[in-house]
Amino acid sequence: MSDETKLTRTKRAWTAQGRFLTGAGEARPEDQRLPPGQHLVTDWPVLDLGTHPALPLKSFRLDVNGFAEAPLSLDWEAIQALPQARARSDIHCVTSWSRYDNDWRGVRVRDLLERARPMQIASHVLLHGADGYTTNLPLDDFASEGAMLATHWNGEPLSRAHGGPLRAVIPHLYFWKSAKWLTRIELIGTDRAGFWERNGYHMYGDPWREQRYG
Numbered sequence: 001m002s003d004e005t006k007l008t009r010t011k012r013a014w015t016a017q018g019r020f021l022t023g024a025g026e027a028r029p030e031d032q033r034l035p036p037g038q039h040l041v042t043d044w045p046v047l048d049l050g051t052h053p054a055l056p057l058k059s060f061r062l063d064v065n066g067f068a069e070a071p072l073s074l075d076w077e078a079i080q081a082l083p084q085a086r087a088r089s090d091i092h093c094v095t096s097w098s099r100y101d102n103d104w105r106g107v108r109v110r111d112l113l114e115r116a117r118p119m120q121i122a123s124h125v126l127l128h129g130a131d132g133y134t135t136n137l138p139l140d141d142f143a144s145e146g147a148m149l150a151t152h153w154n155g156e157p158l159s160r161a162h163g164g165p166l167r168a169v170i171p172h173l174y175f176w177k178s179a180k181w182l183t184r185i186e187l188i189g190t191d192r193a194g195f196w197e198r199n200g201y202h203m204y205g206d207p208w209r210e211q212r213y214g
């Protein structure tokens, strides 16, 4: 059955990307937690383009489309009906701050993608925020073990300033890849630069290889 083949292929590809299973890039030394050029903070800075869109839960929608066998348009209730997961990860911002031990709750990206069923030609995703922000990354990275669609941070609903009600969290890449106010996941067939990537940032953004600027 062709669907079974595609699903199997996707899972095999994810397994082959075992280097992402720990949430670490391949260049991460085992004994190191702070990537090169970073310093630790204990607060959580707010960084964005300046508008914090209001997204009431009753009208909220998350669309997953583009090269998807089963495009989704989920309301808040449908998002809550997906398996709810927790994950702890470190934040590494390209502006050089890092913040350890963030407890996220929400939906695993993998669980969502399994339902949307990326087509074989889908190689990357473009994440769209309700403020008009976009950011791109490879599908395998988006589907990595630690990647979340977060609704909660450290036990509280994600604040509007930090991208609530829903944001992406891709812990093994610089934090600009983690789109706030996430409303659309576009599956695409070739890499396409998002907002910061068009404005000088790296197309991939591995903090362990200091891929800050393109």
Ligand SMILES: Nc1nc2c(c(=O)[nH]1)N[C@H]1C(S)=C(S)[C@@H](COP(=O)(O)O)O[C@H]1N2
Binding pocket: 044, 045, 046, 047, 048, 049, 050, 093, 094, 128, 129, 130, 131, 132, 133, 161, 162, 163, 175, 176, 177, 178, 179, 180, 181, 182
């Ligand atoms: N929608 C949206 N997402 C965004 C941004 C943005 O401007 N709009 N900025 C990015 C950048 S550059 C960073 S460093 C992080 C900051 O997230 P924080 O404000 O929760 O720390 O969000 C990323 N996601």
Ligand SMILES: [Mo]
Binding pocket: 047, 093, 094, 095, 175, 176
């Ligand atoms: Mo950033």
